[in-house]
Amino acid sequence: MLTSDLRRLVAVALVLTTTFVTMPLSAADFSTPRPVIGSVSAVGPVDLRGVGILQEGTLFAGDSIRAREKGYAKVLMGTGSKIELAEKTDVKVSRDEQGVKIAMNSGTVGFTARTLLRIDVLPFEVTATDDSAGNVAIMSSKSAGVRAISGKVTVRNLKTSESFVLMKGQERLLGLTDGAHSASLAELASTIPGPIPAPRPQTPAGKTGGGLAMDSGAWLAVIGGAAVAGIAVWGLVVALNNRDDIKDLTSSVDKLTGTIAANQAANAAALKNISNAIAIANATSQQQAALVAASAALAQAQAAFTLSGNASANTQATTLAAQVATNQAALGALQTRIQGLQATGDAAGVAAALRDEETLRAIVNTLITTINNLFRSNPGPGVPSPSLGTVAPPTVASASVPV
Numbered sequence: 001m002l003t004s005d006l007r008r009l010v011a012v013a014l015v016l017t018t019t020f021v022t023m024p025l026s027a028a029d030f031s032t033p034r035p036v037i038g039s040v041s042a043v044g045p046v047d048l049r050g051v052g053i054l055q056e057g058t059l060f061a062g063d064s065i066r067a068r069e070k071g072y073a074k075v076l077m078g079t080g081s082k083i084e085l086a087e088k089t090d091v092k093v094s095r096d097e098q099g100v101k102i103a104m105n106s107g108t109v110g111f112t113a114r115t116l117l118r119i120d121v122l123p124f125e126v127t128a129t130d131d132s133a134g135n136v137a138i139m140s141s142k143s144a145g146v147r148a149i150s151g152k153v154t155v156r157n158l159k160t161s162e163s164f165v166l167m168k169g170q171e172r173l174l175g176l177t178d179g180a181h182s183a184s185l186a187e188l189a190s191t192i193p194g195p196i197p198a199p200r201p202q203t204p205a206g207k208t209g210g211g212l213a214m215d216s217g218a219w220l221a222v223i224g225g226a227a228v229a230g231i232a233v234w235g236l237v238v239a240l241n242n243r244d245d246i247k248d249l250t251s252s253v254d255k256l257t258g259t260i261a262a263n264q265a266a267n268a269a270a271l272k273n274i275s276n277a278i279a280i281a282n283a284t285s286q287q288q289a290a291l292v293a294a295s296a297a298l299a300q301a302q303a304a305f306t307l308s309g310n311a312s313a314n315t316q317a318t319t320l321a322a323q324v325a326t327n328q329a330a331l332g333a334l335q336t337r338i339q340g341l342q343a344t345g346d347a348a349g350v351a352a353a354l355r356d357e358e359t360l361r362a363i364v365n366t367l368i369t370t371i372n373n374l375f376r377s378n379p380g381p382g383v384p385s386p387s388l389g390t391v392a393p394p395t396v397a398s399a400s401v402p403v
Contacts, residue, residue: 034062035061035095036060036078037059037061037095038059038075038093039056039059039075039076040053040056040057040058040074041055041056041074042054042055042057042071042072042073043072043073043074044068044072045069045070046065046071046073047064047065047068049063049064050066059077059093061094062093063093064090064092065090065091065092067085067086067087067089069088070087071087072084072086072087075093077114077117079100079115079117081100081111081112081117082112082114083102083112084109085109086110089104089109090107091103091104091107091109098116098118099116099117100115100116100118101118101120102117102120103120104119104121104136104138107138108136108137111128111136112132113128113132113133116129117129121144121146121176122158123157123158123176123179124144124146124157124176125156126153126154127154127155127156128151128153130151132148132151133148133149133151134146134147134148134150134153135147138176142175142177143174143175144173146172147171148166148167148169149168150168151168152168153165155181159179164181272345272397273346273347274341275397276350276354276394276397277338277353279394279395280338280350280353280357280396281335282394283357283391283393284334284335284360285335286391286392287327287331287357288332288335293388294367294388295321297375297388298320298321300383301317301375301378302318303382304380304382307382310378310380320367320371320374323367327363330360334353334356334360337349341353354396358393361391361393364391365391368389368390371386372386372387372388373386
């Protein structure tokens with residue numbers, strides 16, 4: 001027999017053991033950060049993870065996306081694949097070792113696969129890759145349709161492992177309750193029987209044997225609904241793709257037009273600056289020529305003043321000759337700079353050269369006027385006539401030379 005204290009100890013131990021063994025564990029205890037697998041762009045009412053988004057949202061593995069009435073969602077995967085959700089479409093997006101997986105609950109999905117992309121419409125799995133495109137539509141709780149727009153799309157029954165391939169333009173009706181699938185819509189429409197044969201015990205009148213077990217009227221309704229849904233989804237996918245392509249093309253053209261305009265403006269400015277540099281070079285050459293003539297005239301005058309004994313005039317002529325030599329050196333340096341600007345068309349360099357040319361031109365013209373006045377005030381044998389000409393300013397495009 002156990003003592004009273006021992007019974008209490010055993011009871012407490014049993015209670016604690018039971019508590020810890022049966023204690024529920026939260027998923028958060030083992031949670032790890034979910035990887036980002038893409039982005040969602042929304043037009044109209046769209047829910048991401050059960051919360052409405054206005055324009056864009058980040059897509060994580062395991063997220064649900066629901067496009068409500070008049071809503072549309074475009075999903076761009078990190079792998080480059082793209083899916084588009086029409087209104088009243090509900091999907092869940094996940095990722096495993098094989099790639100991205102879309103679980104469809106309702107609605108219509110258009111897809112373009114760059115890498116392996118799987119879409120579950122249980123019990124079927126639609127697989128696409130290598131730039132294949134198509135759409136999948138759940139038309140009711142019992143039937144769905146799949147269509148290949150480009151490339152090839154593989155459809156596999158996950159229960160029976162039976163599979164088939166749809167090429168460009170082909171489509172199939174899928175039975176979601178019994179896992180059956182029919183021929184393509186076009187083929188099915190061409191083979192719908194006319195008069196119904198005599199009924200057999202195992203097949204009620206008006207019913208087709210096998211397949212989805214629907215009468216011809218139901219088949220026509222399904223075909224019509226699937227065709228309309230297929231055309232609508234195809235039109236939606238094409239229109240959206242065209243809209244994106246046109247938008248991208250328009251943006252590229254605008255950028256190219258802007259680049260061309262900028263290049264043309266830059267080239268025009270460079271050409272103007274080069275033209276201005278040439279004009280400045282010509283004006284500098286005219287100043288140099290004027291100084292050469294002034295230097296020769298002063299040398300002649302100095303000789304005449306020496307012979308005549310006009311010491312004061314001779315001193316003025318000697319001073320003016322030194323000033324002429326100084327300005328000739330400055331003009332030579334400026335001419336060297338301008339030669340470089342004629343090759344580059346640098347606007348700042350041309351503007352600086354123009355300012356320097358204007359400064360030197362004012363000095364040169366003042367010198368020439370002073371020399372003419374010297375000759376005019378001291379006439380005599382051998383003294384040149386006061387006929388030295390001043391230099392005119394260059395003709396430049398002031399708009400491209402900010403002075």
